Amino acid sequence: MAQNEGKSKRQEFNCCAVMEEAAMRSRERRAKRKQKPMPWIVLKLAVGITIGIVAYTFYVYIGRLCVPMIRKNEGALGGRGTGIAFLVVFCVLGLMMLWAYEKVVMTSPGLARDFVKQAPEPVVNSFVPAWWDSQRDLTGMPYQYTGQGEQPPESTATDLPNGPQTANGHHANGDLQAGMTDAIPAVAQARVAKPNAPVPQENGSARKVPQNTRRVPESPVLRPENRYCWKEGFVKPLRAHHCAACGTCVLRYDHHCPWIGQCVGARNYKFFVIFLEWALLFCSWTFSTLVADQAKSGHVDPEKIVIIVLSAFFVLFTVSLLLSQARLIMLNTTTVESLRGQSVRDREKRVLARMHPWYALGAKRRTRQQWDQEWGRIDYEGNLWWLGSHRANWESVMGTHVWQWFLPIGRSPDDGLSYTPNPRHDPEGRWRPRREWPAELQ
Ligand SMILES: [Zn+2]
Ligand SMILES: [Zn+2]
Numbered sequence: 001m002a003q004n005e006g007k008s009k010r011q012e013f014n015c016c017a018v019m020e021e022a023a024m025r026s027r028e029r030r031a032k033r034k035q036k037p038m039p040w041i042v043l044k045l046a047v048g049i050t051i052g053i054v055a056y057t058f059y060v061y062i063g064r065l066c067v068p069m070i071r072k073n074e075g076a077l078g079g080r081g082t083g084i085a086f087l088v089v090f091c092v093l094g095l096m097m098l099w100a101y102e103k104v105v106m107t108s109p110g111l112a113r114d115f116v117k118q119a120p121e122p123v124v125n126s127f128v129p130a131w132w133d134s135q136r137d138l139t140g141m142p143y144q145y146t147g148q149g150e151q152p153p154e155s156t157a158t159d160l161p162n163g164p165q166t167a168n169g170h171h172a173n174g175d176l177q178a179g180m181t182d183a184i185p186a187v188a189q190a191r192v193a194k195p196n197a198p199v200p201q202e203n204g205s206a207r208k209v210p211q212n213t214r215r216v217p218e219s220p221v222l223r224p225e226n227r228y229c230w231k232e233g234f235v236k237p238l239r240a241h242h243c244a245a246c247g248t249c250v251l252r253y254d255h256h257c258p259w260i261g262q263c264v265g266a267r268n269y270k271f272f273v274i275f276l277e278w279a280l281l282f283c284s285w286t287f288s289t290l291v292a293d294q295a296k297s298g299h300v301d302p303e304k305i306v307i308i309v310l311s312a313f314f315v316l317f318t319v320s321l322l323l324s325q326a327r328l329i330m331l332n333t334t335t336v337e338s339l340r341g342q343s344v345r346d347r348e349k350r351v352l353a354r355m356h357p358w359y360a361l362g363a364k365r366r367t368r369q370q371w372d373q374e375w376g377r378i379d380y381e382g383n384l385w386w387l388g389s390h391r392a393n394w395e396s397v398m399g400t401h402v403w404q405w406f407l408p409i410g411r412s413p414d415d416g417l418s419y420t421p422n423p424r425h426d427p428e429g430r431w432r433p434r435r436e437w438p439a440e441l442q
Helices: 003-034 042-072 080-106 130-135 153-159 184-194 270-297 303-330 338-355 362-376 392-398
Strands: 242-245 248-250 255-257 262-266
Touching: 042 270, 042 303, 080 270, 184 262, 248 262, 270 303, 270 392, 303 392
Parallel strands: none
Antiparallel strands: 242 248, 255 262
16 A cells, blocks of 8 residues: 555656656747847848838928928918928927937837846746646746646645645745745635635635635746746846847836837837827828828829828827827836736636626626725736826826926936835735735725
């Protein structure tokens, strides 16, 4: 009997070792494939194209719209005065846009490697639970998970009741976890338990995962081992992410923008938004005046039509980008981070669909309100970086003075290195229910 047990344990161990090695190999292969960033010329190609489009727009607008008016040509849209006014407005908007463009292209978003030291690779458990998959880094590399609070399926049954799980897996990095059991009692334990798995028991009493409550991501995203960049070998600063195109970690990574040939991150984010503002004004002005001209003159000028089409496209493009960026800034989240909130919302939709029939919209709303009571709202209290108000979030990126929101001067107030996690989350970045928040926030 005892021998049999020993044998099966050994087999289990060997099996795990093989799996672990395979996972490690595939990780290495993936890292190698992703190691090559885009060549410089490809990265900057769109910058040249953008400048070319703007130059052509200047040529057509000034040469074919303003100059005929100033020369009082027949069939022109207006007289000399109108021509000069159009020219001045066009040049002011165009130069403001180009100034902001120059700032966003020339300002580095902030590279993590310039600020952090190399660190040894963390010890990882290659087991990546299925629900974790959707939380992959944009680069395709899963955040490494050490398996605490989560066990490979084969061991749950044997280890759960008295194994490391009851201690909440705190043995692995004890000092980091000091006091955690006191700080987050029962509910946290229930939350770190695997969904549908036997619930850990303490003092003989069964603890149930509440079914009718909001399920929030249980991943300890702030743990150093979960922020390790495997390609560069350091612990990423808070909110930094690895950009596959640039081949390096970028501070407060938002997205890689081909139009500016680099990433939009902490230190050029503000200039990116200012550029969008001026680009939107410039394109709207160009579009509306050229459409008016074509409507009045009656004869079709193909070069003006090209600019009308281009400016219409860029109006739509910049307006949607500007609106989505303004929303992200006011929520203090990034394109990558907002995926987390999205996954909570998606899961919630599925749970609500199971709880209520499809037509019971009122009941669904009430359930959601009840969850908001228990937890706070997903995009606000549930956001790891929420500063407490839209205004505070906006000012942390764009600055406190209104002129800073429109003029590409100075530096971004955000250096990309100093972030304070939302106190409604535990020190490892897990969202806590309202009753566990600090008293002053209740
Ligand atoms: Zn990196
Ligand atoms: Zn990039």
